[in-house]
Amino acid sequence: MSDHKTMTLTLIVWRQKNATVPGKFETYTAKNITSHHSFLEMLDCVNEDLIAAGKEPIVFDHDCREGICGMCSQVINGAPHGGQDRTTVCQLHMRKFKDGDTIYIEPWRARAFPIIKDLIVDRAALDTIIQAGGYTSCHTGGVPDGNAILIPKPIAEEATDAAECIGCGACVAGCPNGAAMLFTSAKVSQLALLPQGRAEAATRVKNMTAAMSQCGFGNCTNHYECMAACPKGINVKFIARMNREFIKAQFA
Amino acid sequence: MQFISSSIGRKILMAVTGQAMVLFAIIHLLGNSSIFGWLNGGINAYAEHLHSMPLPIIIGFRLVLLAMVCVHIWFGIQLTLENRGGRPSDYAVKFTQKASFASENMIWTGTLLGLFLLYHLAHFTFQVISPETAALKNLVPLHDAMVPNVLGMVVAGFKNILVTLIYSGAMVALFLHLSHGIQSFFQTMGWSCDKSQPLLVKFGSLVALVLFLGYVTIPLTIIAGILKG
Amino acid sequence: MILDGKCPTGPIEKTWDKHRFDLKLVNPANKRKYNIIMVGTGLAGGAAAASLGELGYNVQAFCYQDSPRRAHSIAAQGGINAAKNYPSDGDSILRLMYDTIKGGDFRAREHDVWRLAQVSNNIIDQCVAQGVPFARDYAGYLDNRSFGGAQVSRTFYSRGLTGQQLLLGAYSALSRQIKAGTVKMHTRREMLDLVVVDGVARGITVRNLVTGEIETHAADAVCLASGGYVNVFYLSTNAKGCSVTANWSAAKKGAFFANPCYTQIHPTCIPQAGEYQSKLTLMSESLRNDGRIWVPKNKADIGKLPADVPEADRDYYLERKYPSFGNLAPRDIASRNAKEACDNGLGVGPGGRGVYLDFADSIKRLSEDTIRERYGNLFEMYEKITDENGYKRPMRIYPAPHYAMGGLWVDYNLMSNIPGLFVLGEANFSVHGANRLGASALMQGLSDGYFVIPYTIGGYLVTVKPGDVKNDHPEFKKSVEDVKARTNKFLNINGKKTITEFHRELGKVMWNDVGMARSKESLTDAIKKIPAIREEFWQNVKVTGSGAELNQQLEGAGRVADFLEFGELLAKDALHREESCGGHFRVEHQLPDGEAKRNDADFSYVGAWEFKGNDKEPELHKEPLKFETIHLAVRSYK
Numbered sequence A: 001m002s003d004h005k006t007m008t009l010t011l012i013v014w015r016q017k018n019a020t021v022p023g024k025f026e027t028y029t030a031k032n033i034t035s036h037h038s039f040l041e042m043l044d045c046v047n048e049d050l051i052a053a054g055k056e057p058i059v060f061d062h063d064c065r066e067g068i069c070g071m072c073s074q075v076i077n078g079a080p081h082g083g084q085d086r087t088t089v090c091q092l093h094m095r096k097f098k099d100g101d102t103i104y105i106e107p108w109r110a111r112a113f114p115i116i117k118d119l120i121v122d123r124a125a126l127d128t129i130i131q132a133g134g135y136t137s138c139h140t141g142g143v144p145d146g147n148a149i150l151i152p153k154p155i156a157e158e159a160t161d162a163a164e165c166i167g168c169g170a171c172v173a174g175c176p177n178g179a180a181m182l183f184t185s186a187k188v189s190q191l192a193l194l195p196q197g198r199a200e201a202a203t204r205v206k207n208m209t210a211a212m213s214q215c216g217f218g219n220c221t222n223h224y225e226c227m228a229a230c231p232k233g234i235n236v237k238f239i240a241r242m243n244r245e246f247i248k249a250q251f252a
Numbered sequence B: 001m002q003f004i005s006s007s008i009g010r011k012i013l014m015a016v017t018g019q020a021m022v023l024f025a026i027i028h029l030l031g032n033s034s035i036f037g038w039l040n041g042g043i044n045a046y047a048e049h050l051h052s053m054p055l056p057i058i059i060g061f062r063l064v065l066l067a068m069v070c071v072h073i074w075f076g077i078q079l080t081l082e083n084r085g086g087r088p089s090d091y092a093v094k095f096t097q098k099a100s101f102a103s104e105n106m107i108w109t110g111t112l113l114g115l116f117l118l119y120h121l122a123h124f125t126f127q128v129i130s131p132e133t134a135a136l137k138n139l140v141p142l143h144d145a146m147v148p149n150v151l152g153m154v155v156a157g158f159k160n161i162l163v164t165l166i167y168s169g170a171m172v173a174l175f176l177h178l179s180h181g182i183q184s185f186f187q188t189m190g191w192s193c194d195k196s197q198p199l200l201v202k203f204g205s206l207v208a209l210v211l212f213l214g215y216v217t218i219p220l221t222i223i224a225g226i227l228k229g
Numbered sequence C: 001m002i003l004d005g006k007c008p009t010g011p012i013e014k015t016w017d018k019h020r021f022d023l024k025l026v027n028p029a030n031k032r033k034y035n036i037i038m039v040g041t042g043l044a045g046g047a048a049a050a051s052l053g054e055l056g057y058n059v060q061a062f063c064y065q066d067s068p069r070r071a072h073s074i075a076a077q078g079g080i081n082a083a084k085n086y087p088s089d090g091d092s093i094l095r096l097m098y099d100t101i102k103g104g105d106f107r108a109r110e111h112d113v114w115r116l117a118q119v120s121n122n123i124i125d126q127c128v129a130q131g132v133p134f135a136r137d138y139a140g141y142l143d144n145r146s147f148g149g150a151q152v153s154r155t156f157y158s159r160g161l162t163g164q165q166l167l168l169g170a171y172s173a174l175s176r177q178i179k180a181g182t183v184k185m186h187t188r189r190e191m192l193d194l195v196v197v198d199g200v201a202r203g204i205t206v207r208n209l210v211t212g213e214i215e216t217h218a219a220d221a222v223c224l225a226s227g228g229y230v231n232v233f234y235l236s237t238n239a240k241g242c243s244v245t246a247n248w249s250a251a252k253k254g255a256f257f258a259n260p261c262y263t264q265i266h267p268t269c270i271p272q273a274g275e276y277q278s279k280l281t282l283m284s285e286s287l288r289n290d291g292r293i294w295v296p297k298n299k300a301d302i303g304k305l306p307a308d309v310p311e312a313d314r315d316y317y318l319e320r321k322y323p324s325f326g327n328l329a330p331r332d333i334a335s336r337n338a339k340e341a342c343d344n345g346l347g348v349g350p351g352g353r354g355v356y357l358d359f360a361d362s363i364k365r366l367s368e369d370t371i372r373e374r375y376g377n378l379f380e381m382y383e384k385i386t387d388e389n390g391y392k393r394p395m396r397i398y399p400a401p402h403y404a405m406g407g408l409w410v411d412y413n414l415m416s417n418i419p420g421l422f423v424l425g426e427a428n429f430s431v432h433g434a435n436r437l438g439a440s441a442l443m444q445g446l447s448d449g450y451f452v453i454p455y456t457i458g459g460y461l462v463t464v465k466p467g468d469v470k471n472d473h474p475e476f477k478k479s480v481e482d483v484k485a486r487t488n489k490f491l492n493i494n495g496k497k498t499i500t501e502f503h504r505e506l507g508k509v510m511w512n513d514v515g516m517a518r519s520k521e522s523l524t525d526a527i528k529k530i531p532a533i534r535e536e537f538w539q540n541v542k543v544t545g546s547g548a549e550l551n552q553q554l555e556g557a558g559r560v561a562d563f564l565e566f567g568e569l570l571a572k573d574a575l576h577r578e579e580s581c582g583g584h585f586r587v588e589h590q591l592p593d594g595e596a597k598r599n600d601a602d603f604s605y606v607g608a609w610e611f612k613g614n615d616k617e618p619e620l621h622k623e624p625l626k627f628e629t630i631h632l633a634v635r636s637y638k
């Protein structure tokens, strides 16, 4: 908490009224920003100024502001979530920027994520992928004791690594092909690793990857940008695992 | 059918055909390196050896290779077009962390390779580019027989600076294509994990580099006058 | 009115089983004729919607986010309790019930708590079957840890992500039902009104947050699972979108609001850095296992680097005042003492709102690596936010509003006093009494959602004819008009202050006067100030844009307007409750050593308020609490 200097920044922000009209960049100035502002708090301040001036504030998705809900979604200077390792925009702080910086702020861009307004996009396609098979078909009640199925610690840990995905869609935004492979593979892998999920592994991987294409996501050409953009550090090894599951499923 | 229409299925076809071509490229390089004399009779002997195989095998091999190339090209174009559509507009600022020039330009390095192959086949297989040096027309004695002078054709070809440049350029394309393609194959087939993946990236680039160096050595040593006909 | 919780009778161990048997069943063929509305798809709502859909009911589910996976349940870090007794350390359903009742300072209903403890075990099994990756030991068995001062190890966890993993489990079950067509999911919809026809809940009015359209949905039963209301304090550990709006719209239609003054303040949050701060981040309280809490003894030392304050000049106040529990004193005690130290001018960091949580001794004793192994991710999070290295200098922490024990009043069947209106999860008041133990909110949400509502709602539905009221009924039209009128009012004020300014102002009053330590004066003061802010709000708020589009200012305006009404009720409840219990601390009612002094003779009841409009006094209804299984005792943590 040492420095009390404030910064002034130039923001070049994508503004788009709704899904049907084309958008464009507008320039704003963010004043009196300290290094302790979070990125979203910086935008809050800009918005307060805009409202005071009778202008429409910039809208952006956010909710938990602690990096777990996956709601926040902004591309900052070309990097989904701003490019800080394992950090969502809401956890990004202004100490990463310098006084006088120019910052480009854009929404996720992908065919499967149509823009709703300004920085807000429609990520329903990710839900559609999960609905295609991202579950075990167990009933409420009538399941065996939790300890009836033993799961070795390393397997449980690896499944948890995959399960950490917050569904933010930064992988899609970062992928030059707009592919949802990392997201899909995280769920496929989590459930494929666990014995509870094995029974449906073959149909799951087929249905989820089919849904992925139907939603308009691109195909993977192994750029690995998704992994770099992912705020939860989901590893592309899960894409390899999903590919493996897919091949296995052809013989199932 | 579902396999061929699915995203991963088509990827796998790309990977398998691509990788089969990599294998061919490796064997082809080994064969071509006979030009440096490790085989008694040099490249002429090697070519003769290949040509004396039963016809069905030769034709079969060529058909398979042709099919590979066709499948690879067809799906390569299809997937690339789809992927362009996946992200319809670019960001104002380009920022990449993991993607490389090679990975982003597979379609272009691939296209260059395709064009090169056409040229290369016309040059050395159908021998229509410079008919006067065509091996089939210029027979030379080898052991007790007369065989096509492949060595003469290759050496004469690469004496031409333009031809050497075309080949060298194509080898750069090959290097780029494979520096991404080889590790990509393992990832696509699911034969990689978090520990092996970064190693495979290095391994792929290494193999690509070896192929590149191996291939360019031939025209370069010829044009430099080190390797003579 | 004296309220009846409709609890079953007989020996408590049999009550839930017997009640389930007594409940009438809906004929399977008829189930699909019943429409059920589920507002909220967090742990409680998501689990409920999935289970009801699977049973064959037609479910319409709503959430304000873009996906059910984003409900604030996702943020829970610590874990979820269950009475499995896997470690064989003496746990049992009865002990879990006992701990919960005692932790809640004897202000919860015994039968509800018994049921919660009983189904806690089914929850774990259910989640495992869904593929929730709970922590396992090397042999492959489920791992447990102890949490929140419990003497047994009964907390199941998945790294620091338990809430996320449980929510994703419920979300996946819900996704399966959406695919099957039994649940229709309406995302980015905010419930703004409850539609009551002839005294029965019949539907809701929502705003489509993308198009701005006002929609109505009719149903045979309405369930609210809309989470907690501690954003009334402006800064809290809750998500920005958490509000009291769904609950308050029901309260305005006659649903009783129970114990609004029971709010929990969590002691280990990252302090506010400046006026612009938008929310507070919680760090797991497990940090208190190895960190020592202190402030400088002398004001002269406040500005100094912590390392420059000599040992003798530090006040380890928790260790001094509560020698046996020390730094592990319960949440309310730890929180109150931190605020006290800061109020006395001894706080550290910006604005003097923070106390040190010092790991130097543990690092010396155990090594930095051990500490990193135990809390590495928390230290990382702390550094990300504060830019300070917690290994090198003590962390700064400060309490923050965290959880709402109060909520809409419900009976044993989770039905409010309005027939057909059910309330689940943090939105109801049922099981935590005056204070919630760690790892028990997740348990409650899933218990309500998976194992309670699927039974109890049937008992209600058999009494109504499916599809009796449609959304062309005049009450729906009226509701739409009301909502539109309010929207237009917001947009037409065109004043000078933003909604954030009003929310902040309300938050300051709530925190200072209705926060951790409440007194008659502070509460009376708040009850004067809040209506003044509210009045100014309706004169001077500025909401830009229009109603026919995505408009976050408009959304915020509605939420703040509701908080401005609800905050007053919260203060009134706190004023009326002349005792200290759990999260409700009245400075007038403390033991000589500063401990909460409960008044069982006069206040052993649930206080359920009937809202009658801003210009009228709310009416208090009481549900007396009986303790037959667990006997009243004084809580002591000395």
Ligand SMILES: Cc1cc2nc3c(=O)[nH]c(=O)nc-3n(C[C@H](O)[C@H](O)[C@H](O)COP(=O)(O)OP(=O)(O)OC[C@H]3O[C@@H](n4cnc5c(N)ncnc54)[C@H](O)[C@@H]3O)c2cc1C
Pocket: C039, C040, C041, C042, C043, C044, C045, C062, C063, C064, C065, C068, C071, C072, C073, C074, C075, C076, C077, C078, C079, C080, C162, C163, C189, C190, C191, C192, C225, C226, C227, C228, C237, C238, C239, C243, C245, C246, C282, C402, C403, C424, C425, C426, C427, C438, C439, C440, C441, C442, C443, C445
């Ligand atoms: C940081 C943090 C850590 C926690 N850690 C723990 C822990 O370790 N263990 C534990 O047991 N508990 C913990 N808790 C408490 C626990 O997480 C919550 O009490 C619980 O998850 C609440 O679940 P819920 O389903 O009732 O509400 P929520 O998960 O908040 O869901 C509310 C739902 O209602 C919807 N909604 C709200 N209003 C409207 C409206 N007007 N219209 C339409 N939809 C609406 C939302 O979209 C959302 O879907 C923690 C809480 C926080 C904040």
Ligand code: HEM
Pocket: A220, A221, A222, B011, B014, B015, B016, B017, B018, B019, B021, B022, B025, B069, B072, B073, B076, B077, B079, B080, B106, B107, B109, B110, B111, B113, B114, B115, B117, B177, B178, B180, B181, B182, B184, B185, B186, B188
């Ligand atoms: C003939 C023209 C060629 C074209 C148009 C072409 C095009 C492409 C494209 C677009 C890709 C990326 C597709 C994807 O990853 O989804 C690709 C991948 C690949 N190509 Fe080619 N290529 C050609 C020739 C070759 C040749 C000659 C070789 C080998 C010597 C080769 C080997 C590979 C390999 C190994 C891959 C990686 C497959 C994977 O991603 O798993 N290609 N090619």
Ligand code: HEM
Pocket: B025, B028, B032, B047, B050, B062, B120, B121, B124, B125, B150, B154, B167, B174, B215, B216, B218, B219
């Ligand atoms: C300097 C480099 C190269 C030399 C000297 C060379 C040489 C030759 C020669 C002499 C032939 C004719 C063989 C014969 O018909 O007897 C041939 C064929 C061929 N070459 Fe190359 N080549 C080179 C690089 C490449 C590369 C990089 C590729 C592609 C990856 C390639 C693919 C082929 C193919 C597909 C054939 C036809 C094989 C067949 O007839 O079945 N070549 N090459």
Ligand code: SF4
Pocket: A164, A165, A166, A167, A168, A169, A170, A171, A172, A182, A183, A186, A226, A229, A230, A231, A232, A233, A234
């Ligand atoms: S894989 Fe990573 S980037 Fe993609 S949705 Fe999940 S958390 Fe976000």
Ligand code: F3S
Pocket: A174, A175, A176, A177, A178, A179, A180, A181, A182, A219, A220, A221, A222, A223, A224, A225, A226, A227, A236, A239
């Ligand atoms: S960046 Fe895209 S191409 Fe594949 S490896 Fe990641 S999805």
Ligand code: FES
Pocket: A061, A062, A063, A064, A065, A066, A067, A068, A069, A070, A071, A072, A088, A089, A090, A091
């Ligand atoms: S706002 Fe929740 S992850 Fe950023």
